[in-house]
Amino acid sequence: MLTLSILIPLLASLGLFFWSDVTKEKARLVALGASTLSLLCLVVVWLRFETGPEAPAFQSVSEVSWIDALGVAWRVGVDGMSLAVSLMSGLLFLCAIAWPAETKGRARQYYGWFLFLQGVSLGLFLTLDLLVFYVFFDLTLVGMYFLIGRWGHDNAEYAALKFFVYTLAGSLAILLAILGLVLANGTLTFDMRELIAAQPLGGTDLRSSLILLGFLVGFAIKTPLVPFHTWLPLAHVEAPGPASAVLAGVLLKMGTYGMVRIPFQMMRETFAAYTFPLAIVALVAILWGALVALGQTNLKRRIAYTSVNHMGYTVLGIAAAGAMIGSESVRTLALSGAVTEMVAHGLITGALFLIAGGFQARTGTYDLARYGGLARVTPFLMVTYFLAAFASFGLPGLAGFVAEFQVFAGTFGVYPVLAAIGLLGLVVTAALFLMMGQQIFFGETKPEIAMVRDLKHAEIWPLAVLLAFVVLIGFLPGWLLDMIQTGSAFASFHPSVGQ
Numbered sequence: 001m002l003t004l005s006i007l008i009p010l011l012a013s014l015g016l017f018f019w020s021d022v023t024k025e026k027a028r029l030v031a032l033g034a035s036t037l038s039l040l041c042l043v044v045v046w047l048r049f050e051t052g053p054e055a056p057a058f059q060s061v062s063e064v065s066w067i068d069a070l071g072v073a074w075r076v077g078v079d080g081m082s083l084a085v086s087l088m089s090g091l092l093f094l095c096a097i098a099w100p101a102e103t104k105g106r107a108r109q110y111y112g113w114f115l116f117l118q119g120v121s122l123g124l125f126l127t128l129d130l131l132v133f134y135v136f137f138d139l140t141l142v143g144m145y146f147l148i149g150r151w152g153h154d155n156a157e158y159a160a161l162k163f164f165v166y167t168l169a170g171s172l173a174i175l176l177a178i179l180g181l182v183l184a185n186g187t188l189t190f191d192m193r194e195l196i197a198a199q200p201l202g203g204t205d206l207r208s209s210l211i212l213l214g215f216l217v218g219f220a221i222k223t224p225l226v227p228f229h230t231w232l233p234l235a236h237v238e239a240p241g242p243a244s245a246v247l248a249g250v251l252l253k254m255g256t257y258g259m260v261r262i263p264f265q266m267m268r269e270t271f272a273a274y275t276f277p278l279a280i281v282a283l284v285a286i287l288w289g290a291l292v293a294l295g296q297t298n299l300k301r302r303i304a305y306t307s308v309n310h311m312g313y314t315v316l317g318i319a320a321a322g323a324m325i326g327s328e329s330v331r332t333l334a335l336s337g338a339v340t341e342m343v344a345h346g347l348i349t350g351a352l353f354l355i356a357g358g359f360q361a362r363t364g365t366y367d368l369a370r371y372g373g374l375a376r377v378t379p380f381l382m383v384t385y386f387l388a389a390f391a392s393f394g395l396p397g398l399a400g401f402v403a404e405f406q407v408f409a410g411t412f413g414v415y416p417v418l419a420a421i422g423l424l425g426l427v428v429t430a431a432l433f434l435m436m437g438q439q440i441f442f443g444e445t446k447p448e449i450a451m452v453r454d455l456k457h458a459e460i461w462p463l464a465v466l467l468a469f470v471v472l473i474g475f476l477p478g479w480l481l482d483m484i485q486t487g488s489a490f491a492s493f494h495p496s497v498g499q
Contacts, residue, residue: 010119079487117143170221177214223255241357249350285312334410373445
């Protein structure tokens with residue numbers, strides 16, 4: 001099932017690239033069908049997934065030999081973390097593909113690249129082979145490069161180039177680190193399970209430290225963390241709304257997911273030695289992202305900077321979980337919060353970027369000064385915006401609160417001062433979203449936007465699906481937390497896992 005969830009969108013993408021006379025509507029139906037089938041494969045895996053401390057570390061595992069001489073194989077499998085992030089990604093891709101988009105007369109290529117990006121993104125989260133992970137990591141750059149460059153706005157080509165070069169540089173640092181990690185192991189293998197068990201590197205000697213640095217810099221660019229974030233705002237502003245939703249909701253998670261899966265799990269001792277500096281970097285991202293977002297006058301750029309802020313929460317939780325101080329229970333809570341934040345941020349910010357795309361399609365601008373009084377003409381758009389905004393700054397009863405409560409509760413048990421300072425980011429985030437909502441929806445309706453249409457049916461259901469899960473996780477988070485806390489990522493906290 002996991003292999004099918006990857007291959008279905010990739011094969012459908014290939015079919016669209018060769019189907020030269022397909023109409024826009026048929027291309028859209030093919031994309032929706034393939035994306036839905038891929039998501040259903042993941043749902044089947046979810047229904048079979050065992051939770052609890054006695055469950056296997058990785059489940060639904062399948063393996064096919066590929067390059068035996070290098071220890072490389074097609075290996076797929078899931079633990080709670082990868083399954084949760086994959087399900088969120090599959091759902092967000094489906095909603096982004098369903099969102100009405102201006103394809104500029106190239107619908108076949110537009111939907112083809114979306115399906116390609118879905119296939120390689122799921123491949124990254126589902127693979128258990130380190131070299132295949134790297135291959136998928138790089139291929140995601142190709143898909144997003146074309147979506148931004150060919151269907152973006154005025155400065156799209158430059159934004160796509162900057163995104164590609166910046167993140168490619170990070171991926172090269174990751175490649176060098178992967179080679180260093182694998183060669184340090186006694187047996188040549190790229191099997192993640194074996195490397196997690198072997199712990200090839202430890203301590204803080206020069207080699208271990210440099211390999212860890214390669215991983216952290218590469219994943220920090222992808223996440224992104226300050227000061228490696230400068231590619232992100234431009235990419236978001238120039239990308240079409242659905243591509244922005246996937247960029248923020250899925251591609252950014254590859255940085256934090258990779259951080260947990262590789263250095264956190266495979267270099268536990270070395271990672272633990274550097275968790276405090278990593279937590280400081282995360283804190284800077286939290287505060288910088290929130291404060292810079294507050295000063296933006298471009299709607300999409302403001303939302304983009306909040307992603308820097310929220311991914312800072314995730315990395316703060318990862319750093320606290322990796323530290324070898326504090327009780328196991330608080331570090332478990334921190335890591336659970338970090339993974340929950342990956343899922344929550346994907347759903348919430350995915351919805352926000354679709355909403356931003358809806359604004360631009362109606363008014364032709366992201367300039368906040370051009371908006372005002374839209375509550376009178378777009379009540380449904382207002383409701384979806386405020387629901388997503390409340391979730392983003394952690395209002396109780398919504399997914400953001402579940403994630404951020406765990407992150408800060410866990411971090412307080414490890415780095416209490418950093419956690420206390422980090423809470424200021426929530427205050428600033430609440431202020432910037434409320435101010436933006438007030439500027440867009442309240443006051444006098446400006447004449448130039450008085451005839452703006454409210455959400456269409458084709459826009460309502462993708463937002464309704466995403467926000468329904470935001471509310472569900474907020475009120476009933478147990479099913480998600482049980483899934484997340486099962487498997488290899490939490491094995492160090494629960495030694496019986498996978499035994």
